[in-house]
Amino acid sequence: MKYNFDEIIERRGTDSVKWDGVKKLWGRDDLLPMWVADMDFRTPPFVIEALQKRLDHGVLGYTFACEEWYTSICSWLHRRHQWEVSREMLTFVPGIVRGLAYALQCFTMPADKVMVMTPVYHPFFLVSQHLGREVAYSPLELHEGQYQIDFKRFEKDVQGCKVLILCNPHNPGGRVWTADELRQVAAICKESHTLVFSDEIHADLTLPPYKHHPFASVSIDAAQNSLTFMAPSKAFNMPGLGSSYAITLNENIRNRFNSFMEAGEFNEGHLFAYTATAAAYTYGEEWLGQMLDYLQGNIDFTERFLAANIPPVKMIRPQASFLIFLDCRELHLTQNELNDLFVDKAHLALNTGTTFGAPGEGFMRLNIACPRTVLEQALKQLCNAIMH
Numbered sequence: 181m182k183y184n185f186d187e188i189i190e191r192r193g194t195d196s197v198k199w200d201g202v203k204k205l206w207g208r209d210d211l212l213p214m215w216v217a218d219m220d221f222r223t224p225p226f227v228i229e230a231l232q233k234r235l236d237h238g239v240l241g242y243t244f245a246c247e248e249w250y251t252s253i254c255s256w257l258h259r260r261h262q263w264e265v266s267r268e269m270l271t272f273v274p275g276i277v278r279g280l281a282y283a284l285q286c287f288t289m290p291a292d293k294v295m296v297m298t299p300v301y302h303p304f305f306l307v308s309q310h311l312g313r314e315v316a317y318s319p320l321e322l323h324e325g326q327y328q329i330d331f332k333r334f335e336k337d338v339q340g341c342k343v344l345i346l347c348n349p350h351n352p353g354g355r356v357w358t359a360d361e362l363r364q365v366a367a368i369c370k371e372s373h374t375l376v377f378s379d380e381i382h383a384d385l386t387l388p389p390y391k392h393h394p395f396a397s398v399s400i401d402a403a404q405n406s407l408t409f410m411a412p413s414k415a416f417n418m419p420g421l422g423s424s425y426a427i428t429l430n431e432n433i434r435n436r437f438n439s440f441m442e443a444g445e446f447n448e449g450h451l452f453a454y455t456a457t458a459a460a461y462t463y464g465e466e467w468l469g470q471m472l473d474y475l476q477g478n479i480d481f482t483e484r485f486l487a488a489n490i491p492p493v494k495m496i497r498p499q500a501s502f503l504i505f506l507d508c509r510e511l512h513l514t515q516n517e518l519n520d521l522f523v524d525k526a527h528l529a530l531n532t533g534t535t536f537g538a539p540g541e542g543f544m545r546l547n548i549a550c551p552r553t554v555l556e557q558a559l560k561q562l563c564n565a566i567m568h
């Protein structure tokens with residue numbers, strides 16, 4: 181391997197949400213952080229070098245998106261996801277959650293209904309609530325260790341919803357939805373006049389042999405009735421740069437969104453975002469391949485460790501990304517007792533399952549994007565807490 185993912189990098193003292201935020205949230209600093217979804221790996225050298233080169237110029241004036249921002253995104257989507265996107269379909273957004281919040285304000289009114297499929301990345305419903313929208317919760321079904329959409333239920337729940345916020349691939353379940361599943365979602369949402377916001381931030385972390393299908397690519401219904409949100413932030417570990425983009429195929433939807441974004445200058449990116457995105461997408465393939473191999477290794481390691489040492493804790497094996505939803509229901513603890521076990525006995529900071537909605541009860545979310553020695557340490561602490 182050309183890149184070293186075993187390297188331990190001290191992140192404390194950098195105002196890291198994952199590391200320095202433990203003290204703020206738990207009021208103590210003796211917990212190993214395995215929560216916030218960024219990686220403990222070094223951001224790739226070609227991204228750092230591109231930023232360094234730009235810094236070396238010495239003038240940080242107003243800057244528009246470089247040509248490479250457009251071309252590298254279009255080329256990446258073509259190479260990585262066989263998706264043909266043209267430059268006018270792209271809108272800069274300063275982070276995916278902010279992009280969703282802008283889109284909610286653009287396409288819905290207060291009290292409109294927004295559907296989310298729980299357990300799901302919590303800002304989907306928190307932001308909707310904070311903006312005064314009503315949230316319709318439609319639970320996924322856990323079937324043979326993987327989340328599935330119960331389409332009868334989905335069809336019933338989506339009636340009257342202005343928007344569905346889809347997590348594709350899914351966080352925290354790690355599901356990579358199939359083209360067929362997405363086509364069914366698109367057909368139902370077209371019938372119910374529900375616009376789809378597809379959050380595809382984890383797309384580039386899809387683990388072989390699974391294949392990511394951009395929602396808007398699966399059918400005409402999907403293409404004409406959606407906005408897609410993507411970013412290099414998760415895959416290349418640069419979420420601190422707030423560098424994301426929306427892709428809108430339908431011209432009317434795009435014009436409406438762009439008018440909203442331009443009115444508030446919300447689509448004005450910053451120069452580090454443009455530079456870093458272009459570098460990641462231009463030079464990132466080899467690094468990403470090696471990083472995904474390392475993540476697969478960490479997932480295999482976790483699976484073997486749990487089966488051999490902590491049999492009552494099962495894991496939902498992710499088909500994408502570095503987040504593992506641990507099924508702890510066999511421990512027969514309340515959620516508070518489960519939290520106490522992880523914090524007080526295991527000295528670990530994870531996301532508690534109910535953060536992602538009521539169906540997350542009995543689960544904990546583990547972030548495995550760290551050197552394997554750190555992961556091993558975390559799992560040993562968990563084993564000692566539960567089995568001894």
Ligand SMILES: Cc1ncc(COP(=O)(O)O)c(C=O)c1O
Pocket residue numbers: 217274275276277278301347351379381382411413419422424
């Ligand atoms: C599904 C999903 N969307 C969005 C985000 C956050 O994206 P951003 O930091 O660009 O708002 C995350 C981070 O964990 C995520 O898992």
